[in-house]
Amino acid sequence: MDQGVAVTNTSTEVRSGRSARQVNTLPLLLPAVILLLLWSILPLLRTIFYSFENYNLMTPPAVFNGGLNYRYLFTDISTWIAIKNSVVLVLGVLAASVIFGTLIALLLNNDFPGRNIARLLAIAPFFVMSPVAALIWKNLLLDPVSGLFGWFMTLLGLHPIAWFSTAPMLSVVMIYSWRWIPFATLILLTALQSLDTDQLEAARMDGAKGFARLRYIVLPHLLRPISIVIMLESIFLLSAFAVIYTTTNGGPGDATTTLTYLIFIKALNDFSIGSASAAGVFAIVLANVLAMFLIRAVSRNLQA
């Protein structure tokens, strides 16, 4: 009898819950939606508007010039160099953070004395803000005269190199990797800890050891978190700016000028708001196309 009563109770609760969901929720969402519109859609519309104007801060006023900004953008070789640089930066850092992130996570997942401190240290670079990270690398590590790398190369009998002029893109990729490997490590380590121990033991019974265990049990389990790392890092790295600004200023020449940095140069060095806006709109389109693929890939992984 008691059970019967309990069952009816829950079913009425479910019913009332359903009717609550039928209430018109739009007015409740409205404040958030309005804020979002003001915050992101208006600037976007404004940018699109500017991108069709000949608008230079040094030679006002702004005048409509049709698609001229876009024609210049697509015929300018520096645009394509910037895109190439963006791709190299994003792929380089992604490769480094997935590979090293996985390796470090696998190491930190083992039991050893001082493990918690090691974990903390491994994750720490992520909490250092980009300009600070860039300055640490520029002055303390990569500097040919006073840097650690230079000292190390001298020890080995080599000539220290000026990293930012000899291998500028590699240097920038290194610095961003240093910041983002910990992020990948953090996500992959938590994923490793959620791996079912029964599964690992079943694999032990099945004779999967060492590399086979990694290849057939651990890595497939990490596939989903790795795709999340790739998605989140791509989004952040596409807009990477601070490290480039602090170290190379996009140079030497245009060796480290990414699309983001190109927009900055157009707007704040050349004061050309119109062409910067056109490049910005192009970057938004590119980023959204990329995001669409990434999110689709990740959500497929989440469902599987």
Place this chain on the structure above:
Amino acid sequence: MAKLILQNVEKRYETFHAIKGIDLSIDDREFVVFVGPSGCGKTTLLRMIAGLEDITGGDFSIDGVRANDIPPDKRGLAMVFQTYALYPHMTVAENMGFALKMAKVPRDEIKAKVAHAAAMLQLDKVLDRRPKALSGGQRQRVAIGRAIVRNPKGFLFDEPLSNLDAALRVQMRTELVKLNKQLQTTMIYVTHDQIEAMTMADRIVVLHAGIVEQVGSPLELYNNPANLFVAGFIGSPKMNLLEGVVTARDDQHVEVKLDDAGTVAVMAARIAVAPGTRVTVGMRPEHTALVSDGPIGGVADFVEHLGNETLVYVKRPDGRQMIVKADDLAGVRMGDAVTMAPKGDRSVLFGPDGKALLRREFHLH
């Protein structure tokens, strides 16, 4: 084909002595069930046999070869986990063939073995599915199939049916026993459910606090529990245990004056027990009858009509409960005063140390 011998096997953790010296010999093709309450060490013992836990003392051998230090995949034993532990990113066929793949068996051979096992377990139609798309019963079968394709010397089951619903559990129970006969391999099965133990086992090993309380066939354990623990653990509803003092004995019977009750006679031919000894009389609910003027009195506290039989929970004067299994037409109602008598030839006597005094030869007719 495997004969497993454990000699004084122990498991010590830093602060905990989990297995306290177990001697056990498991014959080829035998279906042995480890049963006991949770925390008794049964799963630990199984994992030690599997090789997933180190054996910290004693010897364990498979077919005469010392196996303490043989890695788990080389022992020739396959394990079915409670959670099934299927690999979620592999199809059913890949799950089942994984051990063979690791052993570098040619692909065609793997395929043939998987197909054979799948046919045996009615999994042929779901070979391309992932575990997620399977029902609980199917996952269970895949876990068993994964063990079968390895063609192991022995199977180890760790509470494999506890995640299934009641109907499926009963069905899988019989299928596992059939499988044992069909595959002709040794099987060790861990459970806390004494009904599973009774229905499936050739021999039951009752474990309690890291030691073996008794080893024997289901009926042996039921009729001749070696001690109070086994008496209370095997059988459902539980055996009634009443304390008393031996008052007299002749060459056939021992008479016991129960505390708070009259005198009962227990058939006991060949045991030495002097009058005055404190003993415990064990009488199963099904071997206790409601009679008028019986030696044991009480009040019917609760009556359960199960259809084919009636369970009467009797509250005795000392406050303790006793259960009687009466027939379906017993006209007892809650609150009735009743008296009971045990069937003297089925009662069991335990000495002051809790060990059985009576080891009867029991023959099935």
